[in-house]
Every structure is written in structure tokens, then in C-alpha cells.
Amino acid sequence: MAKSKIVYYCRNCGAEAPKWLGRCPSCGQWNTYVEEVVRTKTPSEHHSNRDKDSRPLKLTEISSAGEERLNTGIGEFNRVLGGGLVKGSVVLLGGEPGIGKSTLALQMALSLDGEQVLYVSGEESNRQIKIRAERLGLANENCYFLSETSLDAVFNQITNLRPGLIIIDSVQTLQDDSLDSSPGSISQVRECAARLLRLAKETSTPVILIGHITKDGTLAGPKVLEHIVDTVLIFEGDHHYVYRILRPVKNRFGTTAELGIFEMLQSGLREVVNPSEILINKNNEGLSGIAIGATIDGIRPFLIEVQALVSTAAYGMPQRIATGYDVRRLNMLLAVLEKRAGFKLATRDVFLNIAGGIKINDPGLDLAVIIAVLSSNFDKPVHKNICMSAEIGLSGEIRTVSRIEQRIREAAKLGYKKILISSGYENKITIPEKNITIVSVSKVEEALKYLFASER
Numbered sequence: 001m002a003k004s005k006i007v008y009y010c011r012n013c014g015a016e017a018p019k020w021l022g023r024c025p026s027c028g029q030w031n032t033y034v035e036e037v038v039r040t041k042t043p044s045e046h047h048s049n050r051d052k053d054s055r056p057l058k059l060t061e062i063s064s065a066g067e068e069r070l071n072t073g074i075g076e077f078n079r080v081l082g083g084g085l086v087k088g089s090v091v092l093l094g095g096e097p098g099i100g101k102s103t104l105a106l107q108m109a110l111s112l113d114g115e116q117v118l119y120v121s122g123e124e125s126n127r128q129i130k131i132r133a134e135r136l137g138l139a140n141e142n143c144y145f146l147s148e149t150s151l152d153a154v155f156n157q158i159t160n161l162r163p164g165l166i167i168i169d170s171v172q173t174l175q176d177d178s179l180d181s182s183p184g185s186i187s188q189v190r191e192c193a194a195r196l197l198r199l200a201k202e203t204s205t206p207v208i209l210i211g212h213i214t215k216d217g218t219l220a221g222p223k224v225l226e227h228i229v230d231t232v233l234i235f236e237g238d239h240h241y242v243y244r245i246l247r248p249v250k251n252r253f254g255t256t257a258e259l260g261i262f263e264m265l266q267s268g269l270r271e272v273v274n275p276s277e278i279l280i281n282k283n284n285e286g287l288s289g290i291a292i293g294a295t296i297d298g299i300r301p302f303l304i305e306v307q308a309l310v311s312t313a314a315y316g317m318p319q320r321i322a323t324g325y326d327v328r329r330l331n332m333l334l335a336v337l338e339k340r341a342g343f344k345l346a347t348r349d350v351f352l353n354i355a356g357g358i359k360i361n362d363p364g365l366d367l368a369v370i371i372a373v374l375s376s377n378f379d380k381p382v383h384k385n386i387c388m389s390a391e392i393g394l395s396g397e398i399r400t401v402s403r404i405e406q407r408i409r410e411a412a413k414l415g416y417k418k419i420l421i422s423s424g425y426e427n428k429i430t431i432p433e434k435n436i437t438i439v440s441v442s443k444v445e446e447a448l449k450y451l452f453a454s455e456r
Contacts, residue, residue, distance in 0.1 A: 005037075006035060006036070006037055007035075007036055007187075008020050008021070008033045008034065008035055008036070009033065009034060009036055009186040009187065010024040010026060010027065010029070010032045010033055011032045011033075011034055011186060012024065012027050012029045012032045012223050013026050013027040013029075013032075013223045013224065014186065014190060014223055014224035014225075015027070017033060020033050020035070021033050027223070034185075034186065036181050036185055036186060036187050037180050037181055067086040067087065067253055068086070068087045069081075069083050069084030069085060069086055069087070070084050070085040070086075070087060070112075070115065070164070070165065070206060071084050071112075072084060072085055072108045072111070072112060073108060073111030073112050073113065074104075074107065074108050074111060074271065075271055075273070076246065076260030076261065076262060076271045076272070077104070077108060077246065077260060079258055079260055080233060080246050080247075080248050080254075080258050080259065080260045081231065081248075081251070081253070081254060082251060082253055082254020082255060082258070083254065085165070085206040085208075086206065086230070086253045087204045087205070087206060088200050088201050088203075088204040088205065088206065089200065089206050089207075089230040089231060089252075089253060090193075090196065090197050090200050090206075090207045090208075090209065090228070090229040090230050090231075091206070091207070091208045091209065091229065091230065091231040091232075091233060092171075092209045092211055092219070092225065092226065092229040092231065092232045092233065093105065093208060093209065093210050093211065093233045093235060094210075094211040094212070094213055094219045094232070094233070094234050094235070095213055095234060095235035095236060096213050096236070097212070097213075098239065099235055099236065099237055099239070099244065100235060100237075100244055100262070100264055100269060101169075101170075101210050101235050102121075102123075102124075102132075102169055102210065103132070103136070103264075103268055103269055104235065104246075104262070104269055105119070105167050105169060105208060105210060106119065106129065106132060106133060106136065107136055107138065107268050107269055108167075108208075109140065109143050109165070109167055110133060110136065110138035110139060110140045110143055111138065111140070112140065112142075112143070112165060113140075113142075114142075114164075115142065115163070115164030115165055116142045116143075116144065116161060116162070116163040116164050116165075117140070117142060117143045117144065117163055117164065117165045117166075117167065118144050118146060118157065118158060118161055118163040118165070118166050118167070119143060119144065119145045119146070119167045119169070120146045120147075120148060120154050120166070120167065120168050120169065121145065121146070121147050121169045122147070122148065122149040122168075122169065122170065122173025122174060122183075123169060123170060123173055124147065124169075125147050126145050126146075126147050129145050129147075130145075135266070135267065135268070136267060136268040137267055137268075138268075144161060144163070149173050149174060149175050149183060150174075150175060150177060151174050151175060151176045151177070151192050151195065152176075152177055154168075154174070155195075155199070158199065158205075162203075163205065164205065164206075165205070165206055165207075165208070166196075166199075166200075166205060166206070166207045166208070167207075167208045167210070168196065168207065168208065168209050168210065169210045170209070170210040170211060170212060171189060171192060171193060171196075171209040171210065171211055171225075172184040172189060172211065172212055174188070174189075174192040175188055175192075176188060176191045176192055176195070178191075179191060189225055190224055190225065190228075193209065193225050193228050193229070194228060196209070197228055197229070209229065211225070219232070226249075226250065229250075230250075230251075230252045230253065231248065231250060231251045231252065231253070231254075232248070232249040232250040232251075233246055233247070233248050233249070234246075234247050234248075234249055235247075237264075237357065238357040240357065241356065241357030242263050242264045242265070243261060243262070243263055243264070243272070243278075243356055243357055243358065244261070244262045244263075244264055244269065245259055245260070245261055245262075245358075246259065246260035246261075246262065247259045247298075255298075255299070257298040257299045258298045258299055258300070259297055259298040259300060261275045263278070274302075275300075275302040276302040276303040276304075276410060276414055277414070278356070279302065279303065279304050279305060279355055279356040279358065280292060280303055280304070280305050280355075280414070281305060281355065284305070284381075284384070285381070285384045286381055287381055288375045288376050288378070288379045288380055288381045289307055289308045289309055289310070289372055289373075289375050289376030290305060290306070290307055290308075290372060290375065290381065290382065291305075291306045291308075291368040291369075291371040291372035291375060291382050291387075291388065292304070292305060292306070292368065292382075292386070292387040292388070292416070293306055293364070293365040293367070293368030293369075293387065293388055293389060294364070294387055294388070294389035294407035294408070294410060294411050294419065295360055295362040295364055295365050295389070295407070296362060296364065296402070296403055296406065296407065297360070297362065301403070301406040301407050301409070301410040302410060303387060303410060303411060303414060303416075304354060304355065304356070304358065304360060304365065304368075305354075305355035305356075306352070306353075306354060306355075306365065306368045306369055306371075306372040307352070307353040307354075307355055307372060308350065308351065308352050308353075308369070308372035308373045308375070308376045309349075309350075309351040309376050310345065310348050310349065310350050310351075310373060310376040310377040311348065311349045311351075312347070312348060312349070313347055313348060313349050314349070318345075318346065318347060318348055318349050318350070319349045319350070319351070320334070320349075320350055321350075321351050321352070322351075322352040322353075323352070323353045323354065324353065324354030324357065324358055324359045324360060325352055325353075325354050325359075325360060325365075325369070326361065329363075329366075330350070330352055330369065332394070333366060333369055333370050333373075333392055334350060334373070336370075336392055336393075336394060336396055336444065337370055337373070337374070337444070339396075340395065340396030340443075340444055340445075341396065341444050341445055341448060343374065343377070345373075345377070348377070350373060352369065352372070352373070362401075363391040363401065364389045364390065364391055364401035364402075364407070365389075366390065366391050366392040367388045367389065367390040367391075367392060367398065367420060367447060368387075368388050368389075370392065370444065371388060371447070371448075371451060374448060374452060375452075378452055380452060382451060383418075383451075385415070385416055385417040385418060386416065386417070386418045386419070386420070386451070387411045387416045387418075387419050387420075388419060388420035388421070388447075389401055389404065389407045389411075389419065389420075389421055390420065390421055390422045390441075390447075391422075392444060396443055396444045396445070397442065397443055397444075398422045398423070398424075398441050398442055398443060398444065398446075398447065399422055399424065400421075400422045400424045400425055401421075401422070404421060404425060404428075404429065405429060405430070407419075408421075408429070408436060408438065411436060412435045412436040416436060417435075417436060417437060418436065418437045418438075418439055419436055419437075419438060419439065420439045420441055420447055420450070420451075421438060421439070421440060421441075422440065422441070422442070423440035423441060423442040424442070425440070
């Protein structure tokens, strides 16, 4: 007979303890232990793999052939994964509620050709899924849908169907009948993920798990869930904007420096192949407070529009508000302008916005930020054919940034005639662009004199 017992699990790292602890001895976090009622298995109930031939191998005995990948039918998803889904891999797709995780997974299931797909939904009925599929305007005769929360029932259907891809929406809704705890608990999520991982490795079937995000922005469930899977993808974006970013946090079969950009439409998610064209307003000629910066997120270069508004502080205490940009770095750049360049902005409100709802942490956007701020302060527009990419130091020097050649190529491709960069590259730029003029500056004063010669 199986016995039930009460144990305590850490929500952060999954550590187990026989009693409640205020501080987890494993990860050091406070107040993360939760109570779980679990059912211990008898020896006959345990899944045993002892009959398998398992022996250690030498490095020379291991095949070095590349992983066989499955084309998902979505180019941006393939890009983030490193070329497609690896057979036998487990991918965890997380994101906030309503951001489009289920839409992305359903769109991929209906776009996949040549493979049978099993889409398991524990949150929606089959009728609800069909309504969403009709809205997407997609159909796939090889895609099967199952509205089920019992893991054993799901495994029975997998055995009968033998699909080439399994999608679970979501892992928090699955329940292993051998455990007495409720769905979504730490023990349930951990055991269900472990069994699905075992299935993926034994049958070489890729599995995509959709997971929820907690209020503090982390994936729900134990931290061990992220260690179990091969790839962790975060689908993020602002609900007030149409753009979504798919960003890898962990990838055993590729780089984590890639990212995929999508546009949320009524008919589903549209891939954004060239993000620069949609993030820049072509009709901003004659408008002050706008500067174009060449940035890189992951390994993808694109141009972004930086908008600034400088006005007189109406309430005594000047405001510093930034959307899509670190407000602390904005304060630092304003201090550099006041100390090194002599611009008095201490009594002025400064508002900064990164167009398109994109969040940028690239220091190469520093020069575009200060140029946008001064353009608004002077009420004088920057020429529409000029962009810039450089980091600003605390001494007012203009510093180099990584992969400058990719930024220059992206600016030339979009028709920009001039780009302001640091003078510290010397002869490091080996492939000059013929269609764009490179303007090298070493200090903030030089850049301001070049763009606003008659203003001070």
C-alpha cells in the first residue's frame, strides 16, 4: 500500500525538508517553503529502467553527428532555437497571461508539415481551440487535439498516436495520479516534467511545455523545472503594443544571444523579419526630440527610434521618466551633459521613450539618448539621414561598442547617409560601406557641435 506524508518544498530551488523552514539552506531564500501532501510509491510502482543496457562510453565511441532538427514552420522560432526543434528535446515556453504563448504554439502546430502533432490542452476545450484556429485561418490534417489533465491518459494517447511533436498547454495543469497533491503544485510539476523528459529521450520526440509566469516575473513551479528541460524560452512584450519578443534564457543546442520578434494581429502572430523598418517612423522629418540609434539585441542588429521631451518643471521637483530604457542610466547621461558639456537641465523635466514598446539595455544607445534630449531642449530636429551608435563615459568621452560593422551595415541598408560612432576604432573597421559616411567623434562636445553647431 502506498502511504501519504507531508513534506515541504522550496518554491525557488525545489529542495525538500521534513518541516517548514524560514530560510532555505540550499538557495538561501526566505519564506519559500510550501506544504505538499505526497503519496510515496511502493517498490512495484516505481518505473524501473534496470533492464536497459547502460554502460559508460569513451569519447571516441560517441557519435559526433549533428542533432536532427525539426522545422517548426515559423522562421523566427527556428532562429531562436538554433535551426529548429532537436529530436528528443524538451522546450519550456514561458510568458505572462495573455501574451500569446498558446497562439504561438497553436500556430506552430498547424504550420508543421510532414509530422503528426499532438496538442494537449488542460486549459481550453477542443471547441475553444477550434475557434482560435479558425481565427488564425490555418488547418493541418496531421494535428490532433486532446483536452485532458491526467498525465496517464495523455501517455495512453501518445502510445496510440506516436506523434512527431507533443505540445502541452500548460504543464501546471497536468496531474500525475500517483501523487495526492493538486495540479500546479511543486511535486506535480516536477514529476510530470520528469516523466515527459523521459518520454522525449526514449522516443526521440520533441516536447514543448507551456508554463506560467509568477507576479515577480519568474517561471512558476520549482526552479528544478528549468534545469530539467533543454531549452527555456520567454515570450515577452507589452500588452499595450503589438510587438512580442521571443528570447532564449537557456539553450543546450544553440546560442542564447538570438531573439525572435513577432507582431500580434487579429489573425495571429506575424513574423517580423526586419524589425528596423517597423520600429522607425519615416514621417518624423521636422520633429524635434527624435534620434535614431543603431543597437544590437542578441546577435541581431536593428535601428530604434529614441524620443525625448524636455520641458520646464511645473511642480518644482523635475521629473525623470523613461519608458523602455533604464531611468538610472538616463540620470547618469543627464549628469554628464551638465558636468562635461555645460547644459543646465537640473530644472527641466525629461521624458524618454523607446518607440515600439521595446526595452533596450544596450549602452550603444547612449549617444542617441543625449542627442534626442538636446534636440528637444533646442527644439531643433536632427537630420533624418543621420543615425548614431556609441557609449558615453562619465568623463564625457565617446566609447566604442561591440559589433560596430553590423550596426553600420544595418544603417546603410535602411538608407541612412551618415552614422556617428566613436573615434576609438582607428583601422578596426575592415569592411567600409560605400553608401554611408562614417563620422568619428571622441567627445560629447564634438558630437553636439557637429549636429547643433549654432545652438548652445
